[in-house]
Amino acid sequence: MLELLIAILLVAAVAAWVSVPLRRAGAPAEPGLEDPVLAELEARKQAKYREIRDTELDHAQEKLSDDEFARQDAELRREAIAILKEIDAAKGR
Numbered sequence: 621m622l623e624l625l626i627a628i629l630l631v632a633a634v635a636a637w638v639s640v641p642l643r644r645a646g647a648p649a650e651p652g653l654e655d656p657v658l659a660e661l662e663a664r665k666q667a668k669y670r671e672i673r674d675t676e677l678d679h680a681q682e683k684l685s686d687d688e689f690a691r692q693d694a695e696l697r698r699e700a701i702a703i704l705k706e707i708d709a710a711k712g713r
Contacts, residue, residue, distance in 0.1 A: 661707045668700045 675696060679689040 665703045
């Protein structure tokens, strides 16, 4: 009988310990992503960064002339800066 009581208490203690993270009302793993506006801006930022990398790769592979690369790179970076400013504004900075 005593062993059964100890086993039940042990199982209850383990279950309580394992469920602590599930019950914790702390901050989300990635701050800001719960806000749909910030999530959308973050997605736009990542897409713009990919465009910049793709343009750099095209230039390195000589698919773009130096002049065309400079024009596209400047435009993409201006757009990326605008997105970063929107993110700052959305965060209330």
